[in-house]
Amino acid sequence: xxxxxxxxxxxFEPSAERVLFLDQRMRSGLADSLRYIFxxxxxxxxxxxxxxxDFLIHLETQPASPLAFSFYSDAVLAIEDDNxxxxxxxxxxxxxxxxxxxxxKITELADPKQDATASRFARFLNTDPTISFExxxxxxxxxxxxRAQIREAFALLDAGDPRLAGEIRALLRxxxxxxxxxxxxxxxFDGASxxxxxxxxxxxxxxxxGAIGMVQMLAHESAHNxxxxxxSDEALVENSxxxxxxxxxxxxxxxxxxxxxxxxxxxxMHRAVQRMIESGILDAASQDKALKDLADNARLFKQxxxxxxxxxxxxxxxxxxMRGASEYMAAVR
Amino acid sequence: MKTEKRVKLDWRRLFGFKQxxxxxxxxxxxxxxxxxxxxxxxxxGVKAV
Numbered sequence: 512x513x514x515x516x517x518x519x520x521x522x523f524e525p526s527a528e529r530v531l532f533l534d535q536r537m538r539s540g541l542a543d544s545l546r547y548i549f550x551x552x553x554x555x556x557x558x559x560x561x562x563x564x565d566f567l568i569h570l571e572t573q574p575a576s577p578l579a580f581s582f583y584s585d586a587v588l589a590i591e592d593d594n595x596x597x598x599x600x601x602x603x604x605x606x607x608x609x610x611x612x613x614x615x616k617i618t619e620l621a622d623p624k625q626d627a628t629a630s631r632f633a634r635f636l637n638t639d640p641t642i643s644f645e646x647x648x649x650x651x652x653x654x655x656x657x658r659a660q661i662r663e664a665f666a667l668l669d670a671g672d673p674r675l676a677g678e679i680r681a682l683l684r685x686x687x688x689x690x691x692x693x694x695x696x697x698x699x700f701d702g703a704s705x706x707x708x709x710x711x712x713x714x715x716x717x718x719x720x721g722a723i724g725m726v727q728m729l730a731h732e733s734a735h736n737x738x739x740x741x742x743s744d745e746a747l748v749e750n751s752x753x754x755x756x757x758x759x760x761x762x763x764x765x766x767x768x769x770x771x772x773x774x775x776x777x778x779x780m781h782r783a784v785q786r787m788i789e790s791g792i793l794d795a796a797s798q799d800k801a802l803k804d805l806a807d808n809a810r811l812f813k814q815x816x817x818x819x820x821x822x823x824x825x826x827x828x829x830x831x832x833m834r835g836a837s838e839y840m841a842a843v844r
Numbered sequence: 845m846k847t848e849k850r851v852k853l854d855w856r857r858l859f860g861f862k863q864x865x866x867x868x869x870x871x872x873x874x875x876x877x878x879x880x881x882x883x884x885x886x887x888x889g890v891k892a893v
Contacts (some may be wrong), residue, residue, distance in 0.1 A: 537859075552851045553851075581859075584880075587858060591853070627893065638881035639885065743859065745862070
């Protein structure tokens, strides 16, 4: 597929075609970097060249597992540590990943203490050195209930916001159902995504906010992935990671990149709820919750955008992307 | 004693790492991981139970 950027690449409105381009760009960027690493290593990595080259061809032409990006990230850091044995092992595991058949898969996290893949997912979703939260395998019934909620949420999206439904299906390769701690003193998580797990989101399957809550969760986590796709080659903000600010979505202060993400995804959640309400497909109880959530999302966006406008050092890309969200929120006030 | 790395990588050419290249020079891997986490790392929605 030719890599041609479409018009309005950074538009706020959802677009499945646009995210197919972003996915192709992410995979091409990964393939180019792997080629560069292989050339720089000049035979010092213990990798079969023919299998490596075959993998790169598949990577550029077919959907890829989100895990591919995580193995690459670890391999770069192993090379930075001058640990070429570990880098070789990581790259060998990368090229041995089974091909992804495309489409969106829903899977359940295995026990991270027993399963290497589950441990990898957990580690990449727990990268912030200032906080730590535990991730477990979900109970069977909890996972089954969450799968039902996801089905209901997609039914609502298909009926009320088919453009967002199409974008989410094109953007996400894997939804991983997991569980958090119930320790009253500990942090837990609702959902998470990571640049180096492109196309994956992990959800806390133990949820009680119904299909309209799941619609927002899917809008939220997919919007993080959308921002990752936009920022594959350049940052959204130039603030130092050490500068921390109040977040609209979290109690702990966050770097500006996190504030930017939270603000943008809140606007996307607002848009999804607005479409559900306007479509007239919600029952009375869901409609009540949607109206409350709509007001909450508007308030949280206002908090976030004030911080972004006051303290954010946005790149031209960051300005362009946030402009769409701000214009949407201004138009629906 | 500081030794030369066997494989030298220019982060300006590395997918996903370009955004954090400004923190690479003179920093160890731990700082690099922290910068990666802040710029392009996970975006968990966390809360107290």
